[in-house]
Amino acid sequence: MNTEQLRQSLKHKWLTYYAENHYWIARLQVWVDCDGKRRPSSGFILATLSVLEPQLNHLLPLIVDLSSNPDRIVAALGLNFNPDEYLEKLQKSQQKAAPVNSEPAQSIAKSKMVKLLPASSSEILSPLEQSPKQVSRIDETCQGGRYRRKKSELK
Structure with missing residues (x-):
């Protein structure tokens, strides 16, 4: 693989x-301004790519020998x-x-959409929506390793 192919492969894998994962990455405190560009830190990008692109693991020791500045890399x-x-x-x-x-354009757009947890509260059952007796009963049925309750105490 030549260097231009490696660059394109890394760029594609990083962007994918x-x-x-942008929802949680955006919330991390790994963002920096480097040469007027706002992006995740170089260490974060390189660590991520070292997992995504196995060939980079073989090249990183050589690259680091040439320049130990992660921003330059x-x-x-x-x-x-x-x-x-x-x-x-x-x-x-x-x-x-x-x-x-x-239809193909719509399917591509759908495949690139970020999948998040359901936003509707009706899709998620909260313990607060249950009756207080149900919540306390669920809580009381929790048994530790040392303490065992008799079945009559649970009723």
Whole structure:
């Protein structure tokens, strides 16, 4: 694999990973401003890519020998950009290129959507929605390893 192919592969894998996990990554305190670009820290990006791209694990010792500055390594790999802005531009260009009512375009858009937990409170049953007796009974049935209750005490 040549260096340009490696850069493209790393960029694709990083953006795919980021798109699937941006909700929690955005909440981490790993964001930095590097050369005027807001992005996750170089250490976070390199650690993530070392898991996603096995070939990078073989190259990182050599790369670090050449430069131990993680920001320079990320820049050399072509990853010094804001992934949110890049994905937004990519999505806009795909929307312009794809017909509005085509099914393949809609399926691609759906596959790139982030899957979050259900937002509707009706989909999630909260213990508070149960009666207080049910909650206390559930709590009282919890048994530790040392203490065992008799069945008559649970009623």
